[in-house]
Amino acid sequence: MxxxxxxxxxxxxxxxxxxxxxxxxxxxxxxxxxxxxxxxxxxxxxxxxxxxxxxxxxxxxxxxxxxxxxxxxxxxxxxxxxxxxxxxxxxxxxPDDFHARASAIARHYRYVILNRGMASALRRRQLTTVHLPLAVAPMREAAAHLLGEHDFSSFRAQGCQSRSPNRYLHFIHVEREGDRMHIDICANAFLHHMVRNIAGVLIDVGTGRQPADWARQVLEARDRAAGGVTAPPDGLYFAGIHYPAAFGLPRHPIFDHLPADARRYSPAECRENSISLPSNSG
The missing domain is CATH 3.30.70.580 (Pseudouridine synthase I, catalytic domain, N-terminal subdomain)
Structure with missing residues (x-):
């Protein structure tokens, strides 16, 4: 069984x-x-x-x-x-053909930031503190450059063992709730440290250290040395997996944001070396 x-x-x-x-x-x-x-x-x-x-x-x-x-x-x-x-x-x-990794169509990570002058005494290991004010609008503008299928070599760890740097990023949502900020990222799959490296770039844009267009420049460089710092692990959460409905597993409502066509592809087509999927405005 x-x-x-x-x-x-x-x-x-x-x-x-x-x-x-x-x-x-x-x-x-x-x-x-x-x-x-x-x-x-x-x-x-x-x-x-x-x-x-x-x-x-x-x-x-x-x-x-x-x-x-x-x-x-x-x-x-x-x-x-x-x-x-x-x-x-x-x-x-x-069923015996279900596989937790290979049957997945999309994965969702959430990066949680506490944006205030003082760190949290209660959740110091469950979120990342950014002391400088973060501006949401330029972070969203920067994130838009990363949507779709790209070579994400600039956002992968040097020790990443994936055969291909190509991934399809379905959406990035940047939202503020009081002094908390959430970065929700959904892709067909992720490279090692990819989410933390994206978060690091968006944080640098949000604080004004870099312009929004810098995200595009980093992506096009296809070189990890062109990227910013890797954001700490504390704020990162593996937050959801999307499987074909036939398996009947619980599904996070955030996957309602997936393009309709993305939900029709078979798991085999959406594995590590994904086929191209329709673009998404994010």
């Missing part, structure tokens, strides 16, 4: 998602808990691996098991054995 799960976690206490010898990881904690519920070893596959300090509100994983458990039992049994900074939100049986 193949089971899909939705998971959230506070990444501040982890060395990242993936197993690392001698270091605390989200994958290790989940596999230990699920193994105890299943009474057998469990190996999980996630929709997208996150780095140290990065959080998730809607991570999705799958695993195969011979154990027969109700969805409620998977959720409650796992949570009773997990540390308080990891929680399973839902579980459901899925």
């Amino acid at each position: 193949r089971i899909a799960m939705g998971v959230e976690y506070d990444g501040s206490g982890f060395a990242g998602w993936q197993w690392q010898p001698g270091r605390r990881t989200v994958q290790e904690e989940l596999e230990k808990a699920l193994g105890r519920v299943a009474d057998e070893p469990v190996r999980i596959v996630c929709a997208g691996r996150t780095d140290a300090g990065v959080h998730a509100t809607a991570q999705v994983l799958h695993f195969d098991t011979g154990a027969a458990r109700r969805p409620y039992s998977w959720v409650m049994g796992s949570n009773s054995r997990l540390p308080p900074d990891v929680r399973v939100l839902w579980a459901t049986p899925v």
